[in-house]
Amino acid sequence: MSQAVAALSRPRGGRGVALLSILVAGVVAFFSLGLDLRDLIPDRGGLTVLGKFFSRALSPALTYEASFVPEGTQPLLLKAIGSVFKTVLFAAAGLGLALLLGVVLGFFASNAWWVGDVSGNRNPIFRWVRRSMLPVVFVSARVLIAVMRSIHELLWATLFLAAFGLSDTTAVLALAIPYGGMLAKVFSEIVDEAPRDTVLALKGLGASPLQVFFFGLVTRAAPDLLAYLFYRFECAVRASAILGFFGYPTLGYYLAASFENLHYGEVWTYLYVLIALVSLLDWWSSAFRRSLAT
Amino acid sequence: MSTDPKDTGGSTTTAPGSTRWQQITTLRRQRPRRRFATRSLALLLALLVGAWFVGNFHLDDLIATKRIENLRRFANEVTPYPLQGQPFDLGTALTWAHEIMMEKGWSGAGKTLAISVLAIVLAGLFSSTLSFFGTRTLVSPEPFITSLRPPSKIRAAGWRAVVGFTRATFVVARSIPAYLWAFLLVSMLGPTAWPAVLALALHNTGILGKLTAEVNENLDAKPLAALRGMGASRSQIALFGMIPLTLPRFLLFFFYRWETCVRQATVLGMLGIVSLGFWIQDARARNYYDEMVLLILASVVLVLVGDVVSIAMRELIRRRS
Numbered sequence: 001m002s003q004a005v006a007a008l009s010r011p012r013g014g015r016g017v018a019l020l021s022i023l024v025a026g027v028v029a030f031f032s033l034g035l036d037l038r039d040l041i042p043d044r045g046g047l048t049v050l051g052k053f054f055s056r057a058l059s060p061a062l063t064y065e066a067s068f069v070p071e072g073t074q075p076l077l078l079k080a081i082g083s084v085f086k087t088v089l090f091a092a093a094g095l096g097l098a099l100l101l102g103v104v105l106g107f108f109a110s111n112a113w114w115v116g117d118v119s120g121n122r123n124p125i126f127r128w129v130r131r132s133m134l135p136v137v138f139v140s141a142r143v144l145i146a147v148m149r150s151i152h153e154l155l156w157a158t159l160f161l162a163a164f165g166l167s168d169t170t171a172v173l174a175l176a177i178p179y180g181g182m183l184a185k186v187f188s189e190i191v192d193e194a195p196r197d198t199v200l201a202l203k204g205l206g207a208s209p210l211q212v213f214f215f216g217l218v219t220r221a222a223p224d225l226l227a228y229l230f231y232r233f234e235c236a237v238r239a240s241a242i243l244g245f246f247g248y249p250t251l252g253y254y255l256a257a258s259f260e261n262l263h264y265g266e267v268w269t270y271l272y273v274l275i276a277l278v279s280l281l282d283w284w285s286s287a288f289r290r291s292l293a294t
Numbered sequence: 295m296s297t298d299p300k301d302t303g304g305s306t307t308t309a310p311g312s313t314r315w316q317q318i319t320t321l322r323r324q325r326p327r328r329r330f331a332t333r334s335l336a337l338l339l340a341l342l343v344g345a346w347f348v349g350n351f352h353l354d355d356l357i358a359t360k361r362i363e364n365l366r367r368f369a370n371e372v373t374p375y376p377l378q379g380q381p382f383d384l385g386t387a388l389t390w391a392h393e394i395m396m397e398k399g400w401s402g403a404g405k406t407l408a409i410s411v412l413a414i415v416l417a418g419l420f421s422s423t424l425s426f427f428g429t430r431t432l433v434s435p436e437p438f439i440t441s442l443r444p445p446s447k448i449r450a451a452g453w454r455a456v457v458g459f460t461r462a463t464f465v466v467a468r469s470i471p472a473y474l475w476a477f478l479l480v481s482m483l484g485p486t487a488w489p490a491v492l493a494l495a496l497h498n499t500g501i502l503g504k505l506t507a508e509v510n511e512n513l514d515a516k517p518l519a520a521l522r523g524m525g526a527s528r529s530q531i532a533l534f535g536m537i538p539l540t541l542p543r544f545l546l547f548f549f550y551r552w553e554t555c556v557r558q559a560t561v562l563g564m565l566g567i568v569s570l571g572f573w574i575q576d577a578r579a580r581n582y583y584d585e586m587v588l589l590i591l592a593s594v595v596l597v598l599v600g601d602v603v604s605i606a607m608r609e610l611i612r613r614r615s
Binding site for chain 1: 328331334335338341342344346365368404416418465468474478481482486491545561564571574575590597610611614
């Protein structure tokens with residue numbers, strides 16, 4: 001009864017307006033792009049590609065399609081497995097560095113350890129630091145995080161390619177910077193919104209603000225933090241595969257090369273490998289989340 | 295604990311062998327253990343650290359002499375062209391930036407925004423429709439209410455197949471990154487904005503569809519069972535029972551995904567579709583690094599604007615639901 005009353009007393013009338021304005025925005029976007037529905041039907045050249053491409057969907061290549069394969073070339077399937085290895089390697093290294101950046105920046109971008117109920121320190125020096133220094137650190141950490149994650153990993157890669165030239169390290173950096181920003185943002189938000197029950201208990205025992213932060217808040221937020229880390233690993237693997245389009249030796253590199261050589265069977269092999277890899281990681285991260293929930 | 299509270303309250307030592315220590319070890323032994331979670335975490339961390347030892351990654355390589363020279367040349371070229379070798383003058387820099395923005399920046403940013411909006415609206419339409427076909431509780435021989443006569447096995451399998459097929463479509467759609475979808479579509483549809491729009495729409499349909507189907511399944515079953523009891527069909531349950539209940543959550547996901555769409559739409563331009571990324575790639579190809587950096591900064595502003603709008607909308611939804 002009371003639930004029904006609560007439901008009735010909610011502000012209403014917003015939904016229809018919201019949905020309608022979303023649809024209007026879509027229509028405006030359609031016309032501003034000057035799109036033509038007829039362009040959705042491929043022209044003759046496009047149709048040929050389409051036909052040839054999809055005719056190989058159920059028969060991915062198991063060996064190379066090229067008529068001449070130089071002596072000593074790795075078998076296709078080994079190459080595919082090797083590219084998966086590289087893809088995961090780049091993603092893991094990128095996320096490893098991102099985790100480091102995310103934890104450090106996330107700490108400074110979180111306000112739970114120096115604002116409000118966590119810090120009850122009466123020490124005048126600490127209070128001076130808190131009032132004058134920490135807000136500056138806090139704001140600059142936030143700005144840094146915003147810039148890091150607002151530049152897409154492929155744009156970071158473009159920048160690094162121009163600045164340093166092609167090397168595996170630049171690919172890892174291109175992944176680590178935006179992902180570090182994202183981890184820092186989400187970590188700080190999760191920690192700031194974690195339940196405060198343990199915090200109160202630890203404060204009652206006389207723990208220092210930092211002790212309260214690390215043993216009361218971070219531990220309380222840990223399941224969510226780790227679940228997010230797993231989810232990000234899946235994203236990093238996808239991003240790492242795409243970095244191949246920029247010349248790094250991950251899945252995207254071989255896929256693009258096969259596509260440009262019109263070896264569509266090989267393209268499907270790489271596509272299926274990618275789908276299998278991402279699905280596996282998807283399963284892993286949701287299984288991890290489920291095992292934390294029970 | 296069975297120990298006398300006076301006993302533990304009084305003792306302050308936690309030396310091994312004391313009652314307090316015993317209590318701690320018992321508590322430790324009784325703590326909930328999640329073997330799968332612990333092992334997964336250990337494996338993930340081992341991967342993140344191990345990759346640095348296995349791969350050919352050296353952060354110090356970036357400050358090697360050759361790279362530093364590259365970097366110095368880059369830093370020089372990043373200075374706005376009219377200011378290279380000149381004393382800094384804000385007016386000149388602004389004129390230079392204004393010209394590039396008028397010629398490419400604003401139109402590129404507008405196109406990026408339009409691509410992201412159209413893509414997410416399409417993804418919203420597709421995924422909200424498809425999500426019901428992937429909802430196990432709804433797509434079953436007896437949704438929410440069991441009948442007296444058990445349904446035949448063949449019918450049950452048919453319904454399960456519908457759910458399975460929809461879920462598999464979601465998996466494929468979302469495991470292929472938008473950039474890869476766009477790469478494949480450009481070769482078939484040519485360099486209009488469609489490949490970018492469709493690529494983003496497909497990838498996000500997979501994500502939104504899966505998330506919405508899960509929300510549908512976790513809804514409180516009672517009101518839906520009541521609808522069924524009054525003779526509502528499956529589509530009526532979906533339209534008048536599920537949509538009103540899932541809508542707030544769906545809109546939260548919708549705006550969250552739109553944020554990423556803005557980011558992605560920029561980058562998809564690198565495949566030859568006229569969004570900001572096209573001009574970024576173009577500037578890079580011509581070695582106009584000053585222009586490239588300016589346009590990347592424009593994309594940052596665009597992304598931040600998108601974030602602010604999205605956060606405001608999500609806050610509004612949260613407050614009203």
